[in-house]
Every structure is written in C-alpha cells, then in structure tokens.
Amino acid sequence: MQYVSTRGSAPALDFEGVTLAGLASDGGLYVPAEWPRFGADEIRAMRGLAYPDLAARVMAPFVAGSLSDEELLAICHKVYGDFGHAAVTPLVQLDQQHWLLELFHGPTLAFKDVALQLLGRLFETFLARADERLTIVGATSGDTGSAAIQAVAGLERVEIFMLHPRGRVSDVQRRQMTTVRAPNVHNLAIEGSFDDAQAHVKRMFTDRQVMGVLNLGAVNSINWARLMAQVVYYFASALQLGAPERTVAYSVPTGNFGDVFAGYVAAKMGLPIERLIVATNVNDILHRALSAGDYSAGGVTPTITPSMDIQVSSNFERLLFDAGGRDGAALAEQMRSFEASKAMQLTNAQAGGASALFASARADQVETARALQWAWRAAGQVLDPHTGVGLYAAQALAGTLPAGVPLVTLATAHPAKFPDAVERAIGLRPALPARVGDLFGRAESFAEIGGDYAAARDYVLGHAGQA
C-alpha cells in the first residue's frame, strides 16, 4: 500500500515509511492512495474471529508490502493478548437502541492504548530492520503521555521523553507516567502550561543541535498507524450487531478527529455504517463546521472532558482531503489561508461529502452530567465524562436514525480516570480497576525542569542514548 500526503507535494511512502515519518514533509497528513474494500462475503467471514485475528484481517491491506500476514498476526496477538478484557473492546447494552463500546481495557484506561500499544511494536519491528534507534519527544496534558509511555516502556530501540506541565495533570494521569520504571522512559515535569511544554517539543524538531544527534519521532494522532488500529473496533462491534446484513450508527466523543475518522475509514472499506455522530464539548469547532460549514478556531475553554478541549482538530484535514476530491494543491492553499486567518469555509464538495455520513452535536457540562445520570439510573453503568458527551449526542440524534439501527457510543475512558467529575454527577466515586490498583503505592520518578526551552533541551540531550 502506498500513502499520499493531503497537501500533495511530499513523496508517496509505504506503510513502514509513514509509520516512522508521522507528519508528511509538506506539512500534510498521510492517507492511503486508495481505500481497500471488503465485499459482504469477506465481512461475513470475519464473524466470530477473536480480536487479534480480526485486527490482522482488517489491517492487512494497509500494511501490505511492509509486513507479512504472519508478522502482522504475531504483533496483533502480542499487543491485544494483554488487555484487561478477553474481548479487548467489549460491547455493553444500555437499552433497546443504545450500546456502549468499551475501549478502556488497556494499561492506561483510555482508548489511546488500543492504537499506541500497536504503534510501539511497529516502531520496534521497523527500527530493528533498519538497525536504527528512535527518540520520542512529546508533551501531554494527560492521556496521550501515559498511553505512549506504557506502549514503549522496555523496548530496546525506542526511548521516550514526555513533558508534562508540573501540577496541571491529574494525580492518576501523572502516576500512570511517573511510576513506570524502565530505563528508556524519562518524565519531565515542566514549569508552565501544557502549551509551553508543547512549544518546547515543537522547537526541538527544528533545533539543529538536537536533530544533528538524535533521530526524533512523534506519537501524536497524526500518525496513520494509530488511525488504522482504531478501524478494527468498528468492525468488531458492527459484526456483533449484525453487519453486514444490518447497518450500525456510532457516536464518538471527539477532540482531534482521529477516533471518528477511523469510523469513516471503516465505512470506506465497506462496513455498513449508517451514521457517525461527532460529539463535542463546548469547544465545538467541529460541530460548527459540520452543521454550518464554519471552521473557525477560538480560544480553548477548560472542561470536565480535558481530552476534548481542542482549538483545531488536526485529523479533520484528512476528511477535507478525501471528501473534497483529493486535490492536494487546493487543500494546501486552503490550509495555508486557515493557518493565517484561523477560519475557513468548507467547499461544497467537502460539506456534501461530510454530510453524507456525519452528523454532530455538542454537550455542555450540565448536559454531560445528565447523560451520566441517565446511564447510571437506567442501566447501572458508570461512565466517564468524555463518554457522557458521546451519550448525550447519541440521545439527541437517536430520533433521526431509521428504526432498528443500533446506536453505539464509544466509551473512550474508564470513569476512574476522572473520579471528581463522575462523583459530582452521580454521587459515586469510581474505583480504579484491580489491575492498576497499586498505582498510589508505587514510587514516582520524574525530573523537575525550569520553564525555559534550553533547560528541557539540555535534559533531553544529556540523557538520550544511555539506556
């Protein structure tokens, strides 16, 4: 499989190339040159497969030329054999129409594990082939950092430096990073905000002193391999609910547009998806774009769903490219003007292509709390607030679906990751699952770094390559 950039001028790369590159050299994002398609018979033949086997079947066309079927299958068994639930992503029924797809059974209790655990193994495989090493530098406001650290801890060819704003991530999130004791894991508590930490990381990627000695890599959701891994659970859930004979709808708590774009990919591959509901909190740039064609960025309002507090959704560019007719030069121009003015109107083709499959809704904090209360009272389910945003949107738009279409809300985090917001909504404090239960008993390790860029850079340069 070859991959092309959404901005049209970076070279096409194979799967190994896009996995290691992350962002394309023209500033665009990589997408497959064409969508692989499964016929109804091929989808029917996936019924009953265990998750690792299904994952290998669904991802095979995307990795063709870079991994053999046997290599891919071995990686999938290694990665998904260790999740906290045998089904990996189990479905739970809420009522006649509503279902939850639990994506939080990985090591850090959020859906990001499903993709990052795979990405860690892919890095190790491809780096071994090239006899190279990779230094990952990232900034996190919570979920991505812990999932990335857990994904690469103990790997031989990868090391990770994760910057978090000191005192500004939750105790659970910090401990999920700082209690991981592996020689290739470095936690840096930075003086300042998440934006400061993020600015340091971006600057390292253009700093010759750093780039001259380290092979720097990133793990954010612009990496194609992460989206590919997320396509699998749309297949797993739709098959259980009757696909390919029956269509299924999804509501997806959305921030960077990665998880819901994976649903779009599943539909392109032939999975009968009736609708994808993009659920946002009050940071609703995507809801405005999809409902009114207005994609304009404002400031970020902090909410009880921090992983969805975004100004701009990087993966939305992939939809604009595909739905808008795959014109890289035109999109590069559109994105340049967006970067200058922080606003754009979707073209008719982009708006039309998006509205064929997507709908959207936004939930404020009162509405989110109400969804948590409903799930608790009506179905005995304790949800995390991100999932609550998704369920609110699902209930708001359920009446627009044809009768009999099951509506699946993606449960993106375990409620124990956000205990305060859950307790405020339903009066019950969720406990951490037993498998991470001694999180508060383990020793932490992190370096405290001043707020200036040089301090962060010197720490990375001083500690890289010693594992």
Ligand SMILES: *Cc1c(COP(=O)(O)O)cnc(C)c1O
């Ligand atoms: C990252 C995250 C999201 C947003 O997912 P995107 O792929 O960025 O749209 C939603 N919920 C939780 C819990 C997350 O960690």
